Amino acid sequence: MHNSLVKQPHAVVLLSGGLDSSTVLAMAAEQGFTPYALSFQYGQRHAHELLAAEVIARSLHAVKHVVATIDLREFGGSALTADIDVPKGRSAEHMAQGIPVTYVPARNTVFLSFALAWAETLDASDIFIGVNALDYSGYPDCRPEYIAAYEAMANLATKAGVQGSQKLKIHSPLISLSKAQIILEGIRLGVDYSQTSSCYDPGQDGKPCQACDSCTLRAKGFAEAGVQDPLYLKHGIG
Amino acid sequence: MHNSLVKQPHAVVLLSGGLDSSTVLAMAAEQGFTPYALSFQYGQRHAHELLAAEVIARSLHAVKHVVATIDLREFGGSALTADIDVPKGRSAEHMAQGIPVTYVPARNTVFLSFALAWAETLDASDIFIGVNALDYSGYPDCRPEYIAAYEAMANLATKAGVQGSQKLKIHSPLISLSKAQIILEGIRLGVDYSQTSSCYDPGQDGKPCQACDSCTLRAKGFAEAGVQDPLYLKHGIG
Numbered sequence: 157m158h159n160s161l162v163k164q165p166h167a168v169v170l171l172s173g174g175l176d177s178s179t180v181l182a183m184a185a186e187q188g189f190t191p192y193a194l195s196f197q198y199g200q201r202h203a204h205e206l207l208a209a210e211v212i213a214r215s216l217h218a219v220k221h222v223v224a225t226i227d228l229r230e231f232g233g234s235a236l237t238a239d240i241d242v243p244k245g246r247s248a249e250h251m252a253q254g255i256p257v258t259y260v261p262a263r264n265t266v267f268l269s270f271a272l273a274w275a276e277t278l279d280a281s282d283i284f285i286g287v288n289a290l291d292y293s294g295y296p297d298c299r300p301e302y303i304a305a306y307e308a309m310a311n312l313a314t315k316a317g318v319q320g321s322q323k324l325k326i327h328s329p330l331i332s333l334s335k336a337q338i339i340l341e342g343i344r345l346g347v348d349y350s351q352t353s354s355c356y357d358p359g360q361d362g363k364p365c366q367a368c369d370s371c372t373l374r375a376k377g378f379a380e381a382g383v384q385d386p387l388y389l390k391h392g393i394g
Numbered sequence: 395m396h397n398s399l400v401k402q403p404h405a406v407v408l409l410s411g412g413l414d415s416s417t418v419l420a421m422a423a424e425q426g427f428t429p430y431a432l433s434f435q436y437g438q439r440h441a442h443e444l445l446a447a448e449v450i451a452r453s454l455h456a457v458k459h460v461v462a463t464i465d466l467r468e469f470g471g472s473a474l475t476a477d478i479d480v481p482k483g484r485s486a487e488h489m490a491q492g493i494p495v496t497y498v499p500a501r502n503t504v505f506l507s508f509a510l511a512w513a514e515t516l517d518a519s520d521i522f523i524g525v526n527a528l529d530y531s532g533y534p535d536c537r538p539e540y541i542a543a544y545e546a547m548a549n550l551a552t553k554a555g556v557q558g559s560q561k562l563k564i565h566s567p568l569i570s571l572s573k574a575q576i577i578l579e580g581i582r583l584g585v586d587y588s589q590t591s592s593c594y595d596p597g598q599d600g601k602p603c604q605a606c607d608s609c610t611l612r613a614k615g616f617a618e619a620g621v622q623d624p625l626y627l628k629h630g631i632g
Contacts, residue, residue, distance in 0.1 A: 262508075
């Protein structure tokens with residue numbers, strides 16, 4: 157017997173189309189939330205991610221997928237949105253030092269703020285974000301203390317917070333997982349990683365460059381998990 | 395002797411084109427900041443505000459004025475962006491009760507997040523916002539505790555915060571002023587209020603409706619300040 161008559165709580169899930177956020181979408185659904193997926197067209201060079209997000213949102217049964225357009229290019233400041241070269245060939249140890257050039261100013265703050273606006277209109281009190289404090293230690297807005305501070309702010313920002321009717325929760329279920337752990341969890345939940353896109357600088361067909369920081373971390377994760385990356389198989393990469 | 399060789403700190407000033415934010419722009423300049431004005435095209439019905447913001451930014455010597463386009467309409471939920479009627483003819487006492495229908499979900503959080511992104515790329519550690527806790531007591535994101543929580547979050551979100559090189563400050567100089575006090579301060583600083591636009595539902599020429607909440611608060615403020623509203627004079631309103 158299924159219990160489709162029980163109303164599931166809504167949740168807004170930030171979905172880039174990458175490995176991490178796709179896993180989070182599957183986790184939100186498994187935890188009993190009805191997921192609303194939110195992606196951004198923000199002038200990033202790797203628009204292939206958005207195509208991946210669309211496919212993943214459909215295959216993991218998001219009720220709705222909104223792509224919000226924002227333009228951080230007016231403010232400049234990062235390799236992902238400006239004309240600075242994406243660094244290639246760095247080791248995981250190298251990238252763990254300092255703040256990477258691919259850091260987008262205030263990006264998670266902007267993304268979470270849109271998620272908060274949508275959550276409020278959906279009457280949802282749950283937002284999911286795939287930040288990870290291990291692989292991305294260089295990003296200030298991927299740390300647990302940042303997420304906690306955002307949640308505290310959000311609970312003062314909204315009608316629900318003022319009326320005390322519900323407490324808004326920012327879920328970051330990946331925050332202390334290794335990439336290998338994330339991959340194994342996603343496989344358990346049926347995420348098809350061949351549909352995801354992680355590369356900062358993919359080919360036109362979405363073929364990963366195998367040299368940027370994101371490709372390096374992904375390859376290391378699959379190696380440590382002892383699993384072949386289905387995206388590599390799809391593109392005929394050994 | 396002028397001291398143009400002394401580098402003034404940059405500040406991002408949120409500028410709607412209304413009375414409050416225009417006054418804040420003048421205050422930021424008086425406090426010695428070089429102001430960068432930030433407005434939003436967010437699907438609001440009163441686009442006349444943006445024309446006012448452009449005129450005010452120029453007349454109060456903002457170094458740069460960016461209008462960022464965001465679309466909160468995808469999320470719905472407010473009279474200012476959706477097709478709900480703007481309430482008319484309410485007294486100031488009436489509007490102080492509860493959260494108004496013109497509340498835009500998470501609006502100040504979204505606006506401050508863009509300001510934070512720009513501040514970070516400008517290497518600015520100061521953001522000005524014209525929120526007011528007296529006239530807009532119904533808005534959760536106009537309260538001092540909200541601004542304090544936003545500032546705490548912002549200091550964990552950015553490179554500067556992590557590196558400890560500078561502390562980000564959210565200035566809300568109007569937060570405990572009455573509308574009359576704001577107007578008198580603006581007049582002292584040379585703000586030309588005939589250039590500002592406050593009405594939620596103005597005519598095509600920017601003529602205020604004289605009936606919406608914003609018009610009511612503005613008229614009350616000018617009356618209490620004992621000053622004629624130059625915007626009314628411009629439009630031939632006695």
